[in-house]
Amino acid sequence: MPLDASFVGRSWPAETYEVSLEKIREFATAIGADDPVHHDRDAARDAGHRDVVAPTTFPVVFTWPATRRVVDDPALGLDFTRVVHRDQSVELTRPLYAGDVVTSVVAVDDIRDLAGNDVITFRVDVTDADGDTVLTTRATLVGRAEPEGSS
Amino acid sequence: MSALGDASAGDQLEPRTVTITRADLVAYAGASGDLNPIHWNERVALEVGLPGVIAHGMFTMSLAARYVADLAGDPAAVVAFSTRFTRPVVVPDDDAGATVELGAKVTDVTDDGARTVTVTATHDGKGVLGKAVATVRPR
Numbered sequence: 001m002p003l004d005a006s007f008v009g010r011s012w013p014a015e016t017y018e019v020s021l022e023k024i025r026e027f028a029t030a031i032g033a034d035d036p037v038h039h040d041r042d043a044a045r046d047a048g049h050r051d052v053v054a055p056t057t058f059p060v061v062f063t064w065p066a067t068r069r070v071v072d073d074p075a076l077g078l079d080f081t082r083v084v085h086r087d088q089s090v091e092l093t094r095p096l097y098a099g100d101v102v103t104s105v106v107a108v109d110d111i112r113d114l115a116g117n118d119v120i121t122f123r124v125d126v127t128d129a130d131g132d133t134v135l136t137t138r139a140t141l142v143g144r145a146e147p148e149g150s151s
Numbered sequence: 152m153s154a155l156g157d158a159s160a161g162d163q164l165e166p167r168t169v170t171i172t173r174a175d176l177v178a179y180a181g182a183s184g185d186l187n188p189i190h191w192n193e194r195v196a197l198e199v200g201l202p203g204v205i206a207h208g209m210f211t212m213s214l215a216a217r218y219v220a221d222l223a224g225d226p227a228a229v230v231a232f233s234t235r236f237t238r239p240v241v242v243p244d245d246d247a248g249a250t251v252e253l254g255a256k257v258t259d260v261t262d263d264g265a266r267t268v269t270v271t272a273t274h275d276g277k278g279v280l281g282k283a284v285a286t287v288r289p290r
Contacts (some may be wrong), residue, residue, distance in 0.1 A: 020165030021180075030175070031183035031213040035226050048290065049227065051152075056229045057213040061183055064209075081199070085208050091237065091286075 003111050003143070006124040012070050012106035017062035024054050025080070031055060041098075054096040063096050063124040063137040066104045070122065071141065078118065078143045087140035093133045101129045106132045110136065118143035133143070155222040155257070155287060156268065162200040164222050164255040164268070169214050170247035171206050171240060179210045193244065201239065208236035211251065211279055215270050222268075230265075231286035236283075240274045249274060255270045264289050 021139055028038035036043035037053045044052045096102070103126065110121040121140045122143065128134050154164055176190050185207055188195040196204045212234050220226040242249045252273045259267035265288040272280040 027182045028177040031217050032169075033217045033220065035220065035225065037226055047225075053227050055213065055226060056216040056232050057209060060185075060209055065184060085236055087233070087235045088212060089211065089229070089231070091231045091233075095227045121232075 002113060002121060003046065004075060005111050006068065006122075007076055007108045008111050009108065012066075013066050014105045015062070015066050015105045016101060016103050019098055019100040020094060021052050024052050024098055027058050027061060027125060028055055028077060031057070032125065049095060051097040051099050054098075056090055056092065059090055059096060059126060059135055059137055062102070063104055063106075063126065063138070066106050066124055066138055067122045070106050070108070070112075076120075077142070078120065082144045082146070084142045084144060085139065086142045087121075089138045091137075092135045094136055098148070100134065102126050102134055103128075114142070116145040138145065154221075155255075155268070156224065156289065158257040158260075158266065160257055160260050162257045164257070166252060166254045167218050167221075167275050169218075169251050169253060170248040171191070171210070171214075171251060172246065173204065173242055173244060175243060175248070176204065176210065179207055180218060180267075183207065183209060185209065199242075203241045203243065204277070205239035206242055206249065208239075209273060211236075211240055212283075214251065214270055215253055215280060215283060216285065219268055219270060219287065222255060223287045223289075225290065228287050228289055229285055230288045231280060232284070234270075234283035235281035237281040238277055238279045240279050251279065258284075 105125050109123045112119045124137045126135045216232045220229045254271040258269045268285040270283040
């Protein structure tokens with residue numbers, strides 16, 4: 001079933017996430033990022049940062065769940081069990097730090113049909129407590145067509 | 152000065168080999184909150200038609216972004232990373248895990264010193280990340 005094209009341009013209510021030192025450490029450890037700026041506050045400050053620095057891909061910790069809540073909106077018509085994550089991007093305007101309280105707004109950038117498969121791109125705009133842009137993530141998901149004979 | 156900081160357009164950077172084990176996937180699942188069982192449960196992975204447990208695409212992307220951060224010598228310099236997930240990395244249930252070969256090439260240098268870095272990631276000789284591009288901007 002094709003996706004509801006009226007979702008393009010729509011956005012969902014903002015969600016807030018508080019970035020913590022321990023979550024940054026846990027994420028950095030999980031990806032093997034042992035640079036002290038991810039783990040040690042003094043080392044981060046010595047390197048000119050105000051607090052420990054999140055790895056570039058850390059924002060998915062909160063942008064993916066925010067996106068997932070939209071993916072699961074039954075009105076959208078996307079069957080998550082048939083979804084493949086095709087593309088992902090992260091663009092940082094400034095480093096993301098422990099102590100940041102950020103707000104994510106999810107929007108649908110694009111919906112198209114590719115050989116019977118639904119292709120949908122979600123954009124998440126993330127701002128800080130002052131309302132300034134911190135980063136933007138984009139995720140393109142493909143909802144694979146139902147196999148022949150199924151309904 | 153890092154190797155990347157000195158590099159010109161066209162320069163190939165030092166490659167790196169990373170391994171991914173089931174334990175790595177469990178740690179990443181917990182750290183990222185992505186608990187999809189295809190990344191840790193063989194039964195579920197096979198049921199949905201996969202050849203076995205596969206790595207999170209985001210985990211492979213994270214390893215690639217970390218590799219670029221190490222080349223840059225400053226994690227905060229990696230200000231953008233985008234990729235397509237072209238093939239899954241199947242992670243066997245053994246201690247050796249799956250091997251991913253990472254490579255990087257500078258494809259552009261701007262006047263302000265920002266570098267566009269094209270990253271390759273291959274597993275069993277086939278690309279697992281496509282159109283992977285990082286932007287590295289010195290602070």
